[in-house]
Amino acid sequence: MSATRCRAAARAPAAACRALPAGTAASAAAAGGLWAGVGRADITDYQAGPVNDPLHAKALVLRTAETMAAVVTVDAVALAEIGPVPSDFLSILRHALQKEPGIAPDHVLVNSSHCHGLVCADAATRAIQAVREACEGLVPVAAGAGVGHEDRISENRRLRLRDGREGDVRHAYPLVPDDEVVGVGPIDPQIGILRLDRLDGRPLAVLYTFACHPIQGVPSGANTADITGFASAAVEGALGEGAMALFLQGCAGDINPLWYKDIGHPRDAAPLGALLGVSVLQAAKRIRCQEGAALGMVRRVLSLPRADLAPALAALEAEEARLLGSFVGTSLNLKGFLHLAAIRGLAPEHPSYDSHRYLHDRALGREALTCLDARNRRDLEQYAANILTMEQLVRVRENLRLLRMHHEQNLTAGTVTLDVELLGLRVGEFVLTTFPGELSVQIGLKLKQRSPHEFSFVAGYTNGYIYYAPTAEQLRNRGWAQEDSDCLLAPEWERLYERAAAAILRAL
Numbered sequence: 001m002s003a004t005r006c007r008a009a010a011r012a013p014a015a016a017c018r019a020l021p022a023g024t025a026a027s028a029a030a031a032g033g034l035w036a037g038v039g040r041a042d043i044t045d046y047q048a049g050p051v052n053d054p055l056h057a058k059a060l061v062l063r064t065a066e067t068m069a070a071v072v073t074v075d076a077v078a079l080a081e082i083g084p085v086p087s088d089f090l091s092i093l094r095h096a097l098q099k100e101p102g103i104a105p106d107h108v109l110v111n112s113s114h115c116h117g118l119v120c121a122d123a124a125t126r127a128i129q130a131v132r133e134a135c136e137g138l139v140p141v142a143a144g145a146g147v148g149h150e151d152r153i154s155e156n157r158r159l160r161l162r163d164g165r166e167g168d169v170r171h172a173y174p175l176v177p178d179d180e181v182v183g184v185g186p187i188d189p190q191i192g193i194l195r196l197d198r199l200d201g202r203p204l205a206v207l208y209t210f211a212c213h214p215i216q217g218v219p220s221g222a223n224t225a226d227i228t229g230f231a232s233a234a235v236e237g238a239l240g241e242g243a244m245a246l247f248l249q250g251c252a253g254d255i256n257p258l259w260y261k262d263i264g265h266p267r268d269a270a271p272l273g274a275l276l277g278v279s280v281l282q283a284a285k286r287i288r289c290q291e292g293a294a295l296g297m298v299r300r301v302l303s304l305p306r307a308d309l310a311p312a313l314a315a316l317e318a319e320e321a322r323l324l325g326s327f328v329g330t331s332l333n334l335k336g337f338l339h340l341a342a343i344r345g346l347a348p349e350h351p352s353y354d355s356h357r358y359l360h361d362r363a364l365g366r367e368a369l370t371c372l373d374a375r376n377r378r379d380l381e382q383y384a385a386n387i388l389t390m391e392q393l394v395r396v397r398e399n400l401r402l403l404r405m406h407h408e409q410n411l412t413a414g415t416v417t418l419d420v421e422l423l424g425l426r427v428g429e430f431v432l433t434t435f436p437g438e439l440s441v442q443i444g445l446k447l448k449q450r451s452p453h454e455f456s457f458v459a460g461y462t463n464g465y466i467y468y469a470p471t472a473e474q475l476r477n478r479g480w481a482q483e484d485s486d487c488l489l490a491p492e493w494e495r496l497y498e499r500a501a502a503a504i505l506r507a508l
């Protein structure tokens, strides 16, 4: 599954990193080539309640003679807009890192894992410290790229429905009934890996990317870095030598953990994370690192069209009104419904008494029990239909809430476009391009397939957050699933982004 080749790069002697002790800087200048260092900070909010496992900001600093870059991974839901990380997190980091250790703002890449844990109020300060720690520990490294495979822990959460629409798998509302579901979308089982070893062969860092919402939680409900936190801990424990595993979230917009809606077992991210961790290790072990890897970084700002959400809002409000008007009264309440449903399950032919009474009535030409059964059956069916209508209403109202929020945001933005930052990073043969939103998995699969590089990967959730970014096709479903409702973008965004990302991949 994996292969490795690192592009050799002839480099001039490195300039000193301002954070380095003079002796180390002199070594860097003499040695040239690629240097790397790692640092970590605990950013768990210990005031917010019980903690199962810590959340981290981890830093990988990379430098050659010409370039210094920082990759920061943050165990948080997003870098802006939603969750506890403030929207100025990235700008605070960039400003501080430009001053010390002198990393250009364009060379700072920050990815949020999208775990739904709670981070402390001073997470930015701690992340900055992690980067400075990484810079202080710079050592010459060999680099290698490869891929792993993990198809046991994720599923596509969008469901193709019989009526042509798409539903989705969320805790915020009930699933659509089984008989309406006719298909599911793809997953991306590929793990992208950059391995960095010290020149004596000891591992320094494994940077890996995979696509899955890390939102399984732990049985106690305590704060957790979730699936990817467990995976990284497993990798670090197995590698030893102080090696760091850093996770970059991929195109996970429509990818959930497997068993996400299981009500028979406690929700537990640990076994899913362990599977991912083992797969990362198996692949990382096969990677052979080479010295002299090139380091490159590019940044583009792309203007994407905001959607006019008024038509989708009007359509969904009409559907809400239709559903509200479709409830039909019955004589049943919940208690009566559950009683009749249970009895019918046990004795569908004779729900109202034992069978001999039915035989007795039939012998005498009476139909009292069969008439009662018919009336109860009608009420049961109507009550069940009301429940399904209620489930639809819950879905519609939640998606209406999202549409209204984004409609308001787009109206008050004062511009018809939305600027997003795209980064490209090359380390040897490891090539990465990023997006500040929740890209659907199909977009990542397509970009990787069309890339001119063997080891190309796409990370969402990076350097900002603009909610979901589904495909143009998925946006035809606006209002019926989260990804298409929780979105600011017009469908044309996809073509513009894919063109820009392809250009970045070519430029690296």
Ligand SMILES: [Zn+2]
Residues within 6 Å of the ligand: 114, 213, 253, 438
């Ligand atoms: Zn999400």
